[in-house]
Amino acid sequence: MKHFDATSDCRLAMSSIGVMRRIVSAVLLVLSGLLFVFGAREMVLLGMIIVMPASWDEHAFWVHTYNLFMALEFVFMIIKYFEENYHFPLRYILYIAVTSVCRSMMVDHGQLVACAGAIVLLAIAYCLVTARNALAARFLPDEATAA
Incomplete structure (x- = not known):
């Protein structure tokens, strides 16, 4: 019969938490990269709308602006998560x-x-x-x- 060993059980739990934290961090870094690319795409689309006044569409302009700010907010939220020591x-x-x-x-x-x-x-x-x-x-x- 195995006896309860608090130090080894605690060490095992802490190492598994560390592994999960690394996985979450990697996924968040990939997500922030994708959001950065999406934000860059929205900036290009906004630039095209501004540069070409003949194709001005006010609704499209505001939709692309909205998308850009949402992408930036999520990237900043991920950055804040890492700055706050894995707490948001x-x-x-x-x-x-x-x-x-x-x-x-x-x-x-x-x-x-x-x-x-x-x-x-x-x-x-x-x-x-x-x-x-x-x-x-x-x-x-x-x-x-x-x-």
Whole structure:
């Protein structure tokens, strides 16, 4: 019968977490590279729209601008994930979601009520996250730094 050995079990768990972290990091690096290429493509398309005024299409211009900013936001989100030591605060995701929904409202006017509802839900989620962090800081000081 095998006895519980805390040090070897802990070492095994930490090494498997390290392997998973490396895999996630590699996937995120590939994803950020693809997003960078997508953003460069959108910049070229925007440049073509601006340089050729005969083919000016305002809707296409705003769609390409929207796509460019979304690609940049995701790349910056991946960079922030690595800067924060493999941690990404939930409030950043909420900020990005609100700005994305606002940009979507500017490009596509067909779903304004649904987008407004999404912004209200995201604002409520942000209030809940902020309240949770405030309560954790007051009553659980060790856990407040982890959130």
